[in-house]
Amino acid sequence: LRSGEPPAENEIHNRWVQTINERLEIDISLTNEMKFGKQYSLKPAVVLETWRGTLENEGNMPRNWLRQPEVLVGI
Known part of the structure; x- marks a missing residue:
């Protein structure tokens, strides 16, 4: 941040x-059962539902986009 100035809207x-x-x-990452084990990993369905409606180009993505690189939130 600039000294003494509030951040700009785009910042x-x-x-x-x-x-x-x-x-x-x-x-x-937390959906990776191999890394975290079945007991501690998140269920993919929970992550898919949590982020539904917030992703860029969501309508053009595969149903299970968890393994797609570069998924971004569309704000």
Whole structure:
């Protein structure tokens, strides 16, 4: 941030999108049963439902987009 000035609107927007995309990446990663085990991994259906309606180009994505690279939140 610039010293003494509030952040510009686009800076706020970009930081928000980055933060939300990082959270999406965490959720996707947590569905990996090989890494976290069946007991501790998230169910893919829970992640798919949680993020439904928030992704860019969601209508053009496969039903199970969890293994697709570069899925982004559309804000």
